[in-house]
Amino acid sequence: MSSTFNLRQNTTDPDAQWLVQKFGGTSVGKFALEIAKQIVPAYIHQHKLALVCSARSGSTKALGTTNLLLRAASQVRQRASKPSSGSQTPISGCNGLFRRSRSRSGSPPVTPFAMTPMNSISGDTRTQVSPEFTATVQLIRSEHLSAARESVKDPDILQELEDEITSDCDWLNSYLFAAQVIDEISPRSKDNIIGFGERLSCKLMTAILRDQGVDAEYVSLEDVVPAFDVDSAAEGSLDQLFYDSVAAAVAQRIRECESRVPIVTGFFGPVPGSLLRQVGRGYTDLLSALLAAGLNASELQIWKEVDGIFTADPRKVSTARLVPVISPDEAAELTYYGSEVVHPFTMEQVIRKKIPIRIKNVQNPSGNGTVILPEPDNIADPTADPIDLSSLPSINSLSSVPISSTLQTYPHLGKKRLPSAVTIKDNIIILNVNSNRTRVSHGFLARIFGVLDSFGIVIDLISTSEVHVSMAIEDMFEGECNGSSSSGKKVLDRAVAELQKYGTVTLHPHMSIVSLVGKHMRNMIGISGRMFTTLAQGGINIEMISQGASEVNISCVIQARDAIKALNMIHQSCLGIGANTPGVGGVDLGGGVVGCANLAGVGVGGLRGVDGRGGRVSPWPF
Numbered sequence: 255m256s257s258t259f260n261l262r263q264n265t266t267d268p269d270a271q272w273l274v275q276k277f278g279g280t281s282v283g284k285f286a287l288e289i290a291k292q293i294v295p296a297y298i299h300q301h302k303l304a305l306v307c308s309a310r311s312g313s314t315k316a317l318g319t320t321n322l323l324l325r326a327a328s329q330v331r332q333r334a335s336k337p338s339s340g341s342q343t344p345i346s347g348c349n350g351l352f353r354r355s356r357s358r359s360g361s362p363p364v365t366p367f368a369m370t371p372m373n374s375i376s377g378d379t380r381t382q383v384s385p386e387f388t389a390t391v392q393l394i395r396s397e398h399l400s401a402a403r404e405s406v407k408d409p410d411i412l413q414e415l416e417d418e419i420t421s422d423c424d425w426l427n428s429y430l431f432a433a434q435v436i437d438e439i440s441p442r443s444k445d446n447i448i449g450f451g452e453r454l455s456c457k458l459m460t461a462i463l464r465d466q467g468v469d470a471e472y473v474s475l476e477d478v479v480p481a482f483d484v485d486s487a488a489e490g491s492l493d494q495l496f497y498d499s500v501a502a503a504v505a506q507r508i509r510e511c512e513s514r515v516p517i518v519t520g521f522f523g524p525v526p527g528s529l530l531r532q533v534g535r536g537y538t539d540l541l542s543a544l545l546a547a548g549l550n551a552s553e554l555q556i557w558k559e560v561d562g563i564f565t566a567d568p569r570k571v572s573t574a575r576l577v578p579v580i581s582p583d584e585a586a587e588l589t590y591y592g593s594e595v596v597h598p599f600t601m602e603q604v605i606r607k608k609i610p611i612r613i614k615n616v617q618n619p620s621g622n623g624t625v626i627l628p629e630p631d632n633i634a635d636p637t638a639d640p641i642d643l644s645s646l647p648s649i650n651s652l653s654s655v656p657i658s659s660t661l662q663t664y665p666h667l668g669k670k671r672l673p674s675a676v677t678i679k680d681n682i683i684i685l686n687v688n689s690n691r692t693r694v695s696h697g698f699l700a701r702i703f704g705v706l707d708s709f710g711i712v713i714d715l716i717s718t719s720e721v722h723v724s725m726a727i728e729d730m731f732e733g734e735c736n737g738s739s740s741s742g743k744k745v746l747d748r749a750v751a752e753l754q755k756y757g758t759v760t761l762h763p764h765m766s767i768v769s770l771v772g773k774h775m776r777n778m779i780g781i782s783g784r785m786f787t788t789l790a791q792g793g794i795n796i797e798m799i800s801q802g803a804s805e806v807n808i809s810c811v812i813q814a815r816d817a818i819k820a821l822n823m824i825h826q827s828c829l830g831i832g833a834n835t836p837g838v839g840g841v842d843l844g845g846g847v848v849g850c851a852n853l854a855g856v857g858v859g860g861l862r863g864v865d866g867r868g869g870r871v872s873p874w875p876f
């Protein structure tokens with residue numbers, strides 16, 4: 255094994271601060287070598303680095319390892335055939351590259367029961383009797399093995415990595431067999447199963463980094479969450495105390511790596527009420543935030559395949575611009591309503607510690623990205639005192655421009671008065687309940703909420719009168735969010751049956767929520783009128799309106815088929831960014847077009863015209 259590492263953690267400079275870098279599934283899946291060759295070496299000399307990785311994804315998250323693991327978990331209940339009585343396969347121990355700890359949550363090394371060795375599953379006699387999940391595990395294994403062979407050159411490192419992947423997948427098979435025997439996949443075992451994704455991806459990333467001369471250490475967090483009685487712990491107990499204790503425990507574990515760069519699984523062990531249920535997909539963002547908070551890092555960087563947060567999803571709006579600086583409130587609303595650039599729980603954990611979050615692009619490492627900045631009021635309010643730039647956190651890194659110079663480059667940010675972004679949330683159903691009025695209506699809403707809560711149904715938007723309530727909820731049948739599309743339909747059917755005790759229930763599927771987000775909207779007279787008139791001009795019917803719950807968000811529900819058209823029209827009319835908008839010059843910073851609409855600078859002529867999708871847009875203001 256390569257024993258000479260020329261890249262180590264900066265432990266000699268007393269001023270070196272922690273920098274936490276989180277890499278999402280598609281980044282690790284497609285750009286692991288670039289991360290090891292370019293990104294880590296660019297920061298390692300000036301910082302103490304900690305990397306957090308998600309499970310690998312290929313071209314999209316939907317085709318990624320976590321989804322495959324969820325599919326395997328659901329296949330446990332599909333008893334197509336009896337499991338074969340394969341020979342006992344010993345799990346190899348490993349004390350080399352990956353110091354494996356035995357975990358409470360059930361990691362290797364000892365399997366207590368017979369299992370089918372992976373390498374015999376494709377054999378002719380076994381194929382007919384293997385449960386379906388074995389093919390899914392085989393897919394995960396072969397995908398990781400080929401990624402390892404493509405990216406790791408050192409034969410010793412590669413051999414050790416291959417052994418790890420094989421033994422982890424063997425163990426996963428045995429875990430799934432066990433679940434099949436007891437015919438149960440609990441939320442906790444589902445958590446354990448998805449944890450394999452981060453485990454495999456971090457082992458791969460550690461090996462790739464070591465192969466490139468970076469002294470990296472694999473850190474699994476399966477055991478790091480402070481001990482508590484997971485089974486008896488009540489749902490909803492993930493309070494700030496819990497998060498603080500995780501942050502402290504994870505930071506303590508990371509400090510033990512000394513000069514080695516920790517490669518940390520974004521999956522963190524058993525959580526009261528289950529990680530998937532309590533935090534949901536994208537939990538590695540949250541873990542990276544807790545780590546940044548625990549280490550008091552100078553910055554949390556979230557590396558993605560997009561330059562940062564845009565004024566609209568750049569896949570859907572070709573004229574979308576990068577937003578250089580955004581407030582945590584705005585970023586949170588965007589993530590809740592469809593622009594899932596950062597997991598919603600992430601912001602709170604770092605912003606309360608005044609740590610900025612920077613979204614960066616693995617394909618454009620020198621770009622500034624988007625900074626989610628604590629105390630953003632100092633930046634955007636034109637009536638505020640002049641900004642004391644020196645009071646803003648400055649990022650001392652090779653390829654990140656300090657926030658203060660971001661503001662100098664974009665002085666118009668200080669005058670920004672338009673909404674920041676527009677977003678679409680798909681897979682929405684409107685659920686209407688009309689009270690049957692057999693009793694006084696007090697308690698009507700409480701009962702409705704009680705039913706929805708008992709089925710774990712989250713309300714995205716609500717509009718209500720004394721006897722009627724309309725709610726926009728996620729279509730669990732359409733989305734495959736937690737790998738439960740068919741069970742999602744059953745849950746909704748049962749919830750509807752229960753709600754029918756209180757009134758007439760109607761469902762309207764195939765809807766989308768369109769949301770306009772911006773902290774200045776609270777003072778902008780006419781902005782909601784502008785948004786709804788724009789939709790009317792496009793011939794788009796508004797099915798439900800909900801305004802006022804958040805001062806930084808105006809939302810409504812429209813037919814899903816109109817979503818892209820609505821997004822483009824509102825982007826042009828309310829943010830003042832159109833294809834030929836004069837006065838809103840984008841600045842190219844090496845890959846990402848950066849710009850920010852400024853009412854004073856928007857030429858009326860540029861906003862007039864057809865949006866390219868059939869909608870006519872009038873200038874703003876009317």
Ligand SMILES: Nc1ncnc2c1ncn2[C@@H]1O[C@H](COP(=O)(O)OP(=O)(O)O)[C@@H](O)[C@H]1O
Pocket residue numbers: 277278279280281311315557558559560562563564565566567568569588592593594595675677
């Ligand atoms: N307002 C927005 N700004 C930037 N990206 C957005 C926005 N809304 C939706 N997106 C989408 O979010 C995705 C997030 O980036 P990606 O790197 O693919 O995620 P992950 O790290 O989870 O793999 C992008 O594909 C982008 O199209």
Ligand SMILES: N[C@@H](CC(=O)OP(=O)(O)O)C(=O)O
Pocket residue numbers: 277278279280308309311315318320321451520534535536537538539
């Ligand atoms: N692998 C998990 C956790 C995660 O955070 O993923 P990502 O960073 O790719 O959004 C998921 O798919 O949900």
